[in-house]
Amino acid sequence: MSSILILNGPNLNLLGTRQPEVYGRTTLADIQRLCSDHAKSLGLDVVFEQSNHEGALIDHIHAAKDTHAGIVINAGAYTHTSVALMDAIASVDLPTVEVHLSNIHAREEFRHVSYISKVVVGQICGFGAQSYLLALDALNSRVNAT
Ligand code: DQA
Numbered sequence: 001m002s003s004i005l006i007l008n009g010p011n012l013n014l015l016g017t018r019q020p021e022v023y024g025r026t027t028l029a030d031i032q033r034l035c036s037d038h039a040k041s042l043g044l045d046v047v048f049e050q051s052n053h054e055g056a057l058i059d060h061i062h063a064a065k066d067t068h069a070g071i072v073i074n075a076g077a078y079t080h081t082s083v084a085l086m087d088a089i090a091s092v093d094l095p096t097v098e099v100h101l102s103n104i105h106a107r108e109e110f111r112h113v114s115y116i117s118k119v120v121v122g123q124i125c126g127f128g129a130q131s132y133l134l135a136l137d138a139l140n141s142r143v144n145a146t
Contacts, residue, residue: 001045002069002143004136006035007060008050009076023101024128031129038133042140054078061088070139071096072132079114086115095142097135100125
């Protein structure tokens with residue numbers, strides 16, 4: 001069974017209480033459960049990780065090369081700043097889908113830029129927790145097509 005790494009960046013551990021007017025009341029644990037159930041229905045395994053540290057996220061991406069068939073990443077604010085994360089994704093050459101809970105293009109201008117979008121298959125944003133499920137659907141077709 002193909003395995004997908006779902007990687008979450010800084011401050012996403014605070015979902016549920018963090019700016020609920022922007023991110024809703026769904027917690028990261030809720031999103032993990034939704035992803036696990038959805039992955040099961042698709043016949044995929046998922047491993048769910050979160051870190052507030054850029055280097056730890058990079059280590060997870062490197063380790064994914066030998067263990068996972070693809071990556072779903074919500075890099076949080078590192079999306080808009082991190083050349084290092086972009087390079088890590090490009091280096092492992094795994095199909096990767098970028099997700100965001102909020103519609104980053106409808107928010108402040110600095111959120112319109114995503115370094116990692118340059119190296120991913122595609123970006124899904126604005127659908128709350130459903131962004132993750134749509135990303136799993138997209139990766140599932142990709143992984144099963146290869
Ligand atoms: C986010 C959007 C980012 O701009 C922000 O820094 C986050 C969350 C989202 O899921 O909507 O931390 O990635």
